[in-house]
Amino acid sequence: MRIARWRHDGEVHEGVVVGDRVVAxxxxxxxxxxxxxxxxxxxxxxxxxxxxxxxxLADVQLLAPLKPASIRDFVAFEEHVEGVSASVDGKSEVVPEWYQAPTFYFTNPHTVLGPGEAVAPPVTERLDFELxxxxxxxGVAGSAGANLTPDAAASHIFGYTIMNDWSARDLQAREMKVRLGPAKGKDFGTSLGPWIVTADEFALDAEGFLPVRAEVYVNDExxxxxxxxxxxxxxxxxxxxxxRNSRVVPGDVLGSGTVGNGGCLGELWGRAGSLTPPPLAEGDVVRMVVDGIGELLGPVGAAxxxxxxxxxxxxxxxxxxNEQ
Incomplete structure (x- = not known):
């Protein structure tokens, strides 16, 4: 089942996508x-x-499929960490602490963008996407969503969507030198969509992973x-x-973190030792495709x-x- 929100004839509707139609x-x-x-x-x-x-469906404007209660963004792909560390520190490595727990940060649920909605970045020389x-x-009856085991946590996963964690890498690098962040390097926009595909639509592999292919294109490349x-x-x-020592609640969004092998430009910059491919610019269109979920378009607007x-x-x- 695909759950969506959309605008039609000036009104916002919420419901499901069935074939080529939307039903409230x-x-x-x-x-x-x-x-x-x-x-x-x-x-x-x-x-x-x-x-x-x-x-x-062709006659409506899809919106972000939910208004998140919160957004946690993890860093769960080892290959991504290797490439980005080279971009930031000049050394490709994965620190031992990465393997100990799946680290995440909170990002802004109030700047969520829907499919096809242009991001308005801050002034930056290194605008990036993250696939x-x-x-x-x-919700799960009888569960407060606190201190879950992985087995219990699986029942709290309602479904999946595509997430583009827009990033201003130069701002992010500056602020993270203060030992906090990322903050304003990420604060301006997160794209979600095109809909939520319910968890029953996916067959996990033998180790419980989601075996789907993800691709990202810039201007169809x-x-x-x-x-x-x-x-x-x-x-x-x-x-x-x-x-753990906290709660997850209905409407929370948990990003996987950026996939490896070019899931963001920052990883490729680290591996190349140069800004190749170039940072995103106004007018570029980022298209993300994930098997079983669909396609999420993200145009780049003016800074x-x-x-x-x-x-x-x-x-x-x-x-x-009174001390001088």
Whole structure:
């Protein structure tokens, strides 16, 4: 089942994609409601929908398939880490700490973009894409989503979507020297879509990985390709780790991290020792294709010049207000 949100005749609708048509949920049900109800209930609901109704998919504008409760983005592909470390530090390596746990950071759920929606980046000389698959969390009766085992975490995975973690690499490199981040190098946009494909549509491999092929094109030129099953950990482990001493809730989005073998330009820059292929520029179109999910287009719009801010002021080391 494909769950989507779309705009048609000036109104936003939420429902499912059946063949070449979109069919809204009954009543005032939203994607958030359906995620909260869990996968089994969603599949039962789909059986009651009239697939002959709705509108033609070609006549609607697809939106991001959900309004995320939160977005965690992992770094689960060893090959990506090797390439990006060469780009950032000049040395291709994977630090021992990477193997110990699936590290993630939180990104901004308020700057999510839908299919075909142009990103408006900050002023940057190194705009990049990141090809990812994301798991979307659904509700499970009797579970608070806390301290899950991987087996229990698997039942919280409602479905999957494509994720493009847009990145301004020069901003990211500067701010991460402060030992935090990424922050404004990522804050401006994350594309999701074109829809959520429910987890029952996928057959996992013997080790529990998602064995689908992912590709990314810039202006129709193939830049990167990989198998999502090349992750260091399967998605249930990512969900379990996110829930450790915490919670995952319906509507949470967990990105796989960038696939290897050219899943982003930064990896290729590190391997080449130069900005080859070149950074993204206004007018470029990034197209991501993942087997079993579909295609996500992301045009690059004009950069937005932000208001200036002052640098930090020099401070004394005084400890009392009257101290000189």
């Amino acid at each position: 949920f009954p009543g005032a049900l939203t994607v958030a409601d359906v995620l909260a109800g869990g996968l089994d209930a969603a599949l039962q609901l789909a059986e009651t929908l009239d697939a002959s109704g709705g509108a033609a 990812e698959v994301a798991a979307v969390i659904g 193939l830049i990167g390709e990989d198998l999502v099953s090349n992750m260091g950990w399967p998605f249930p482990v990512l969900v379990a780790y996110a829930s 937005v010049v932000a208001p200036p801010l002052p640098a930090a002021r020099p401070r004394s080391r005084a400890r009392y207000a």
